[in-house]
Amino acid sequence: MNYLLQNLETLLLLLFGLCALVGAGLMIVLRQPMRVALALVSTMIFLGGIYGLLGVHFIAAFQVLIYVGAVMVFMVYVIMLLEVREATGAKYSALLVPGIVGFVLVLGVIVIGIWRAVPAPTGAAGNGAYGISTFAVSFLNEYWLHFELTSVLLVAAVVAAMAVIKVSRAADRKGRHG
Amino acid sequence: MDRTQLLIGLAMALFSIGLLGVIVRRNVLVMLMCMELMLNGVNLSLVTFAQQTATTVGAVLVFLIFVVATAEIALAIPIVLLLVRGKRTLKLDAYNDLKG
Amino acid sequence: MLTAIVLLPLLGFVLNGVLATQLGGNRVGKPFVVVVGCGLPLVAFALAVKALFDLQHANYAPLVEIVYRWATIGDSPFEIAFYFDRLTAVMTLIVTGVGSVIHIYSVGYMAHDRSFGRFFAYLNLFLFFMLLLVLGRSLLVLFVGWEGVGLASYLLIGFWFDDLANARAGKKAFITNRIGDAGFLLGMFVLYQALGTLDMDRINAAFAFTGSAAPAVSASLVGILLFIGATGKSAQIPLHVWLPDAMAGPTPVSALIHAATMVTAGVYLVARMSGVYLQAPEASAVIAIVGVATAFFAATIAVVQTDIKKVLAYSTVSQLGFMFLALGVGAYGVAIFHVVTHAFFKACLFLGAGSVIHALGGEQDVRKMGGLARRIPITFLTFAVATAAIAGIPPLAGFFSKDEILWYAFASKQGGSPLLWVVAAATALMTAFYMFRLLWLTFLGRSRMDHEVEHHVHESPWSMTGVLLLLAMLSAVGGFIALPHFLEPQLPLPTVHESLHHFETPLLVLSVVLALAGLAGAAVLFGGPPERAQALQERFAGVHRWLSGKYFIDELYERVIGRPLVWLSDRVFLNLSDRWLLDGTLNGMGALGRWGGGVLSRVQNGSLHRYAWFVMMGIVGALLWSWRHV
Numbered sequence: 001m002n003y004l005l006q007n008l009e010t011l012l013l014l015l016f017g018l019c020a021l022v023g024a025g026l027m028i029v030l031r032q033p034m035r036v037a038l039a040l041v042s043t044m045i046f047l048g049g050i051y052g053l054l055g056v057h058f059i060a061a062f063q064v065l066i067y068v069g070a071v072m073v074f075m076v077y078v079i080m081l082l083e084v085r086e087a088t089g090a091k092y093s094a095l096l097v098p099g100i101v102g103f104v105l106v107l108g109v110i111v112i113g114i115w116r117a118v119p120a121p122t123g124a125a126g127n128g129a130y131g132i133s134t135f136a137v138s139f140l141n142e143y144w145l146h147f148e149l150t151s152v153l154l155v156a157a158v159v160a161a162m163a164v165i166k167v168s169r170a171a172d173r174k175g176r177h178g
Numbered sequence: 179m180d181r182t183q184l185l186i187g188l189a190m191a192l193f194s195i196g197l198l199g200v201i202v203r204r205n206v207l208v209m210l211m212c213m214e215l216m217l218n219g220v221n222l223s224l225v226t227f228a229q230q231t232a233t234t235v236g237a238v239l240v241f242l243i244f245v246v247a248t249a250e251i252a253l254a255i256p257i258v259l260l261l262v263r264g265k266r267t268l269k270l271d272a273y274n275d276l277k278g
Numbered sequence: 279m280l281t282a283i284v285l286l287p288l289l290g291f292v293l294n295g296v297l298a299t300q301l302g303g304n305r306v307g308k309p310f311v312v313v314v315g316c317g318l319p320l321v322a323f324a325l326a327v328k329a330l331f332d333l334q335h336a337n338y339a340p341l342v343e344i345v346y347r348w349a350t351i352g353d354s355p356f357e358i359a360f361y362f363d364r365l366t367a368v369m370t371l372i373v374t375g376v377g378s379v380i381h382i383y384s385v386g387y388m389a390h391d392r393s394f395g396r397f398f399a400y401l402n403l404f405l406f407f408m409l410l411l412v413l414g415r416s417l418l419v420l421f422v423g424w425e426g427v428g429l430a431s432y433l434l435i436g437f438w439f440d441d442l443a444n445a446r447a448g449k450k451a452f453i454t455n456r457i458g459d460a461g462f463l464l465g466m467f468v469l470y471q472a473l474g475t476l477d478m479d480r481i482n483a484a485f486a487f488t489g490s491a492a493p494a495v496s497a498s499l500v501g502i503l504l505f506i507g508a509t510g511k512s513a514q515i516p517l518h519v520w521l522p523d524a525m526a527g528p529t530p531v532s533a534l535i536h537a538a539t540m541v542t543a544g545v546y547l548v549a550r551m552s553g554v555y556l557q558a559p560e561a562s563a564v565i566a567i568v569g570v571a572t573a574f575f576a577a578t579i580a581v582v583q584t585d586i587k588k589v590l591a592y593s594t595v596s597q598l599g600f601m602f603l604a605l606g607v608g609a610y611g612v613a614i615f616h617v618v619t620h621a622f623f624k625a626c627l628f629l630g631a632g633s634v635i636h637a638l639g640g641e642q643d644v645r646k647m648g649g650l651a652r653r654i655p656i657t658f659l660t661f662a663v664a665t666a667a668i669a670g671i672p673p674l675a676g677f678f679s680k681d682e683i684l685w686y687a688f689a690s691k692q693g694g695s696p697l698l699w700v701v702a703a704a705t706a707l708m709t710a711f712y713m714f715r716l717l718w719l720t721f722l723g724r725s726r727m728d729h730e731v732e733h734h735v736h737e738s739p740w741s742m743t744g745v746l747l748l749l750a751m752l753s754a755v756g757g758f759i760a761l762p763h764f765l766e767p768q769l770p771l772p773t774v775h776e777s778l779h780h781f782e783t784p785l786l787v788l789s790v791v792l793a794l795a796g797l798a799g800a801a802v803l804f805g806g807p808p809e810r811a812q813a814l815q816e817r818f819a820g821v822h823r824w825l826s827g828k829y830f831i832d833e834l835y836e837r838v839i840g841r842p843l844v845w846l847s848d849r850v851f852l853n854l855s856d857r858w859l860l861d862g863t864l865n866g867m868g869a870l871g872r873w874g875g876g877v878l879s880r881v882q883n884g885s886l887h888r889y890a891w892f893v894m895m896g897i898v899g900a901l902l903w904s905w906r907h908v
Binding site for chain 1: 183184185187188190194195199201202203211212215221226233234235238245247255257259260262268
């Protein structure tokens with residue numbers, strides 16, 4: 001019990017990490033897209049948990065809010081819109097075997113690379129935590145330019161979305177009358 | 179093995195699994211979700227290194243990645259929708275018109 | 279002034295060539311062409327006479343005019359220079375003199391030809407090159423003239439090029455000449471390498487030394503190589519095949535180029551290089567043997583020819599053989615003497631033949647002539663005089679020169695022998711025979727002409743007959759010039775065996791007897807009814823066929839040289855090298871590129887999975903690469 005309480009952080013970290021991996025693995029294996037989406041949601045939530053354990057709580061909040069709350073909801077909406085059942089046909093593409101071979105290679109190379117040289121941390125993980133106020137102040141003071149550019153990016157996204165709608169409507173009309 | 183190596187290993191594993199998913203899965207929407215997984219893996223590595231320093235620069239970068247990922251998915255999915263409307267299937271094998 | 283002699287015909291070529299032909303739009307009429315085309319050579323002739331007087335004034339020291347330094351290679355200069363001594367004087371006077379009168383003849387002969395201006399332009403071009411040849415000091419300048427006269431000959435033989443046979447004859451002449459030129463060039467290379475100069479007077483002087491100061495090259499080698507060039511130009515065996523075919527050109531061309539001047543360029547070359555040949559007994563022996571063999575061989579063919587110009591062509595080859603025989607036994611001055619007399623009577627004969635052809639409206643077959651003596655008397659008279667001259671009947675010109683050749687062939691210490699004399703004498707007999715045969719068949723006896731042709735027989739205009747009379751007169755009295763003695767200080771006469779001196783008069787009488795025997799034989803066979811000649815022809819039908827076919831040498835060349843060469847070009851060079859090797863390589867490289875592209879393009883099969891897999895492999899590669907520095 002003492003051992004458990006003393007190393008709780010590390011154990012929780014291991015647990016969350018394992019669950020995230022399981023979720024990721026399920027994404028590859030599951031057949032139906034809805035289930036795949038749910039596996040991804042679980043991975044993301046566990047990642048949020050890891051962020052929290054590291055002390056950056058606001059990023060954890062952002063992870064859940066933005067990724068799960070916006071991105072995955074949108075994804076689920078689209079899956080439901082297209083009524084995808086995916087029951088028939090082969091599950092995997094033609095490149096299954098080469099893919100797995102490549103995957104092993106990539107993993108091996110990365111892991112060996114990390115093993116050999118990881119830059120010395122200035123502090124152990126979980127040491128330099130800071131709160132949202134620190135973050136907010138520096139974000140809007142020093143990095144205001146990046147903030148504005150992000151707004152520009154979002155405006156561009158909106159414009160692009162409207163352009164897509166227009167193009168698709170024009171294509172529809174031509175398809176119907178032509 | 180200390181915490182940093184563990185976390186980085188986890189991040190890279192998530193990235194690799196996402197890449198594998200892009201290669202082996204046939205459904206276009208599933209491939210998009212795997213790409214999100216890749217982004218998450220990279221995000222994790224970024225956060226790991228970011229919170230070791232005293233400055234907030236890492237966190238800012240992470241936040242910006244959130245924003246960009248959202249904008250990207252907001253546009254990628256409509257594009258896929260339009261494509262699907264034309265070909266009436268979600269299988270990637272149908273979308274090889276640009277072959278050489 | 280020597281430069282003026284050379285350049286005046288060139289000016290005539292340019293003026294006539296540009297203004298009087300289709301090139302310049304036919305701007306000027308015939309009078310302009312005649313004045314420029316005939317006047318400029320006459321001026322050149324006058325200048326040549328003046329140069330002769332200048333030479334005499336200067337006590338026969340050679341006049342040298344250096345015009346232009348062409349190049350300096352190493353420490354030897356190559357200049358365009360003109361050289362005038364006794365030999366050059368003789369040749370220049372012949373070229374410009376006989377050339378000018380033939381120009382005047384052409385005014386009448388080519389009067390109705392539509393390319394009047396072009397003809398005179400080419401004739402002037404020929405004169406320019408021929409003068410370059412005889413006046414040149416260095417072998418290079420001579421070679422330029424050599425090639426130039428070959429070009430002019432080609433242009434003039436193929437003058438009526440609408441007929442493909444004429445163009446082919448011109449081509450044959452040029453190509454056969456070029457084969458000889460290979461030997462000429464090799465001779466020049468050898469000379470330059472040994473002596474460092476190509477100036478002929480210097481070369482002759484260098485070969486005058488013997489022993490240790492002698493040049494480092496064999497005189498016989500040089501002699502043989504230069505003689506190969508002369509063989510091509512002067513139609514000796516085995517390169518004689520072009521001269522009979524060259525009769526396809528207009529008759530003034532045959533007279534000027536293929537009788538009087540161009541074909542004697544080879545003789546001039548050997549005579550000019552006498553310094554070399556005096557030291558080359560082997561080469562001289564070869565020249566003598568080839569000369570006498572050619573003379574005999576051509577004379578046998580001439581006996582059975584039926585085209586009036588072909589008889590004269592083979593006669594020219596035969597007479598050239600005589601000239602080379604003289605050169606071969608060391609009698610250089612005598613050979614030049616024969617060149618001069620031959621120019622007179624052969625030009626007269628050719629122009630007379632032209633007059634006959636003109637009178638008969640184009641007929642050239644002697645079997646369709648006869649009985650013309652009364653219809654065209656001037657032509658007949660001049661032709662008869664020239665025939666007597668070539669046969670060697672005294673006191674006409676041919677007798678003097680031919681008799682001297684026969685004498686030196688017998689008695690010269692530098693290679694004369696009785697065998698040479700016997701063959702040469704037999705040739706002289708045949709010469710007299712076939713020339714008088716030609717005279718009888720063409721002019722005498724009963725007429726065998728077609729009726730329409732017979733109606734239109736008329737004497738030629740004065741521009742033609744005047745020239746014939748002049749040349750006949752020269753053939754009659756030209757023998758008294760005593761040219762060998764004039765040339766003796768420069769071209770010494772060969773010494774004669776003492777023991778043979780008492781043969782001189784008998785041999786003289788014998789040659790006259792042979793000439794008269796030829797005359798008699800021709801009179802008997804062809805003066806009477808035609809059945810006599812016919813019977814003889816049937817008796818020796820096989821020999822006749824062999825001779826009529828010119829010993830089938832053209833066919834031999836075609837089979838032995840022509841066909842293998844064509845096979846080689848077609849099979850080896852065209853099909854194998856050009857098509858298979860070169861084109862194949864280039865096309866193969868193209869095909870290789872296309873095949874490679876096809877293979878590589880299969881990477882892009884439109885499958886996003888495959889592209890993503892490549893991304894994965896790229897990541898692996900990049901990471902492995904980054905390990906170099908870890």
